[in-house]
Amino acid sequence: MAQQPTTQPTPAGVPLLDVNRDNRPHREEFIEALTDVVDSGRFLFGPDVTELECEVAGYCQVDNAVGCASGSDALLLALMALNIGPGDEVIVPSFTFFASVSCITRLGATPVFADICPDTFNVDPQSIQSLISTKTKAIIPVHLFGQCAQIDSICQIAGKHDIPVIEDAAQAIGAAYHSRPAGSWGEIGCFSFYPTKNLGGMGDGGMITTRDAALADRLRLFAGHGMRPRYYHQVVGINSRLDTFQAAVLRVKLRHLSAAIDARTEVADRYDRLLQEAGVVSSEAITLPTRDANATHVWNQYAIRVDGGRRDQLRSYLSERSIGSEIYYPVPMHEQECFQDIEFRHNGLTETERASREVLNLPVFPSLTEAEQGRVVDAIASFYAAAARAAA
Numbered sequence: 001m002a003q004q005p006t007t008q009p010t011p012a013g014v015p016l017l018d019v020n021r022d023n024r025p026h027r028e029e030f031i032e033a034l035t036d037v038v039d040s041g042r043f044l045f046g047p048d049v050t051e052l053e054c055e056v057a058g059y060c061q062v063d064n065a066v067g068c069a070s071g072s073d074a075l076l077l078a079l080m081a082l083n084i085g086p087g088d089e090v091i092v093p094s095f096t097f098f099a100s101v102s103c104i105t106r107l108g109a110t111p112v113f114a115d116i117c118p119d120t121f122n123v124d125p126q127s128i129q130s131l132i133s134t135k136t137k138a139i140i141p142v143h144l145f146g147q148c149a150q151i152d153s154i155c156q157i158a159g160k161h162d163i164p165v166i167e168d169a170a171q172a173i174g175a176a177y178h179s180r181p182a183g184s185w186g187e188i189g190c191f192s193f194y195p196t197k198n199l200g201g202m203g204d205g206g207m208i209t210t211r212d213a214a215l216a217d218r219l220r221l222f223a224g225h226g227m228r229p230r231y232y233h234q235v236v237g238i239n240s241r242l243d244t245f246q247a248a249v250l251r252v253k254l255r256h257l258s259a260a261i262d263a264r265t266e267v268a269d270r271y272d273r274l275l276q277e278a279g280v281v282s283s284e285a286i287t288l289p290t291r292d293a294n295a296t297h298v299w300n301q302y303a304i305r306v307d308g309g310r311r312d313q314l315r316s317y318l319s320e321r322s323i324g325s326e327i328y329y330p331v332p333m334h335e336q337e338c339f340q341d342i343e344f345r346h347n348g349l350t351e352t353e354r355a356s357r358e359v360l361n362l363p364v365f366p367s368l369t370e371a372e373q374g375r376v377v378d379a380i381a382s383f384y385a386a387a388a389r390a391a392a
Contacts, residue, residue, distance in 0.1 A: 013322025014363050014372045019195050021367045022260070026252055030202075033248040046244030052251050056191070056207050059173075059254065060183040064216035066208045067242030068223050071170040071192025072099035074206040076106060077240060078166045078188040079138065081218045084109050088137040089345075093123040094332040095352045096142045100168050101333045104140075105342065112136070113334045113346040119290035121303065121355055122149035129157050130347045139165050143172035143182050145328075145361075146198065146264075146300035147292060151177050151185045158186075166190060173199045174261050176296040183209040188219070193242075193250055198264070198300050199257050205246040263366035264299035270373055271302055271362065278381040284308055285384055301328060302364040310387070311360050317383045323376055326361045 023030070033048070040046060049067050057065035068074050084090060086108035092100055094113040104111045114127040123141050139158050141149040151167065158165045165186030169175070172182040173191050183189025193205035210216050221228055226237030253260075272288055275281050281288055287305040291297055306314055311327070318325050332352045333339065362376055 014324060014368075014375055016324030016326055016361075016363050017196055017365050018367060019200065019365075022365055026256060029252045030249055033252050034245060037244050037248050040244075043244050044241055046247065048244050048247040048251055049242055052242075052247040052254070053207070055251065055254055056173075057209060059257075060181045060189065060209045062184050062189070062209045062211050064210050064213055066210075066216055066219045066223065067247065068206045068208060069240040069242065070204040071190060071194065071206040072103065073223070073238070073240040074170075074190035074192070074208045075099055075103040075140070075166065075168060076238070077208060077219055077222050078190055079103055079107055079109070080222045080237070081188070081215060082138055082164055082166075084137050087135065089133060089135040090138045090140060091128050091131050091136060092140040092333075093142050093144075093352070094334040094346070094349055095121060095329060095355050096144065096168070096333060097170070097329065098333070098336070099170070100140060100142055101339070105339070109137070110135075110342065111333070111339075111344050113344060113349060113352075115346070115349050116351050116355060117150075118351045118354070120147060120149075120292055121145065121359065122147065123154070124351070125150050125153040125157060127347060128154060131345060132157070132161055132163070133345075136161070136163055139163055140168050141165065141186075142168040142170075143175055144301075145289070145303050146171050146175055146298040148172060148175050148177040148182050148295045150292075150294075151182075152294075155185055164188070170194075171197065171300040172298060173197070174257055174296075174298045177292075178294050179296070184211070187212065187215065193246065198260060198298055199250060199253055201246040201253075202249050203246055205242050205250065206240075207242070260366045261298045264364060265297070267364050267366075267368050267373065268297070268299045268302055270370060271364075271377070274373060274377040275304075275380070278377050280377075280380055280384050282307075286380070299364055301361045303328070303359050303361050305355075305358045306360050307358065309357070311358050314380065314383055315360055318376070318379055321375075321379050323379055324363050327359065328361050329359075330356055332356050 053065040088109040167189040169182040170192035175182040189209035193201040222237040226235035
């Protein structure tokens with residue numbers, strides 16, 4: 001799920017993200033790893049790719065992981081390996097990044113949009129249950145903003161109907177539900193290594209996880225043009241490879257992922273405290289992110305809800321003060337222009353549409369300082385103080 005590129009802060013500003021600052025402590029490790037790749041000449045299918053696959057599989061507590069070119073490809077390959085095509089329906093939230101849905105339509109299948117829970121913004125299992133039909137061939141829950149959806153309930157629902165679950169864990173590597181990692185619950189887990197993700201590379205990259213060795217082999221076949229042996233094509237696949245340079249960088253960053261998640265959690269905890277102390281947490285102002293008691297949140301995003309129709313005004317106010325923020329996502333998928341010719345089902349998307357009007361994502365990254373967070377919170381408090389004076 002793509003995010004706003006890195007911006008450099010002004011002296012009084014705060015960036016939404018600062019990839020360079022987060023990467024800088026590991027620079028020498030990167031150079032050493034990349035030098036080894038250059039010297040080897042194995043720019044594709046190098047040993048770092050295989051090692052990363054093994055390491056990610058172990059991290060996610062599954063037996064198999066398959067590298068690919070992006071998180072978007074991971075989702076597409078998952079559906080291809082499950083033979084999803086025209087006439088099939090796939091249940092997916094509308095409050096998500098484009099790739100969660102485009103993978104369905106690219107194969108001629110039809111997205112069926114489930115609503116979200118109002119607290120976590122994750123897909124609502126009850127909405128999924130209400131949408132299952134004889135045409136339902138897969139369910140794609142999205143672990144949004146770094147927190148798992150209620151994946152235990154979703155898998156139970158899917159299991160009763162013998163429907164495979166594809167976890168869109170693009171924002172959630174390291175997250176867990178009931179202490180079980182994201183990417184280990186469904187038939188397939190899909191991860192993105194886009195540079196702004198918690199485990200981000202220096203370009204595009206993705207990974208697919210599964211407990212099923214035969215399914216992993218099928219995913220690998222589809223990712224390599226459907227070719228096996230060379231120049232003999234068993235299926236119509238695509239070209240989706242994780243190159244050795246990206247794998248080498250990601251292996252370095254995987255060693256530091258737990259520390260980065262801890263730092264993000266500290267940032268989130270500090271936001272909770274500072275915003276409460278600033279007196280802006282209320283039904284008339286903002287609502288803090290909800291933490292599911294069963295989930296391990298990894299804080300790819302810190303998403304507040306801005307009440308009272310003031311979200312866009314607040315964002316403009318922050319921007320005027322060189323404070324980064326972003327709206328994930330201002331237009332839900334069922335309202336996107338490119339999908340308007342598709343006849344899709346849903347049973348009401350009230351919470352999806354409300355979230356698209358109210359969610360605002362504040363700066364969050366491991367090296368964000370307490371002083372920077374203080375400037376963010378001070379600006380939010382100033383916005384509401386000015387609004388109160390204007391209303392008086």
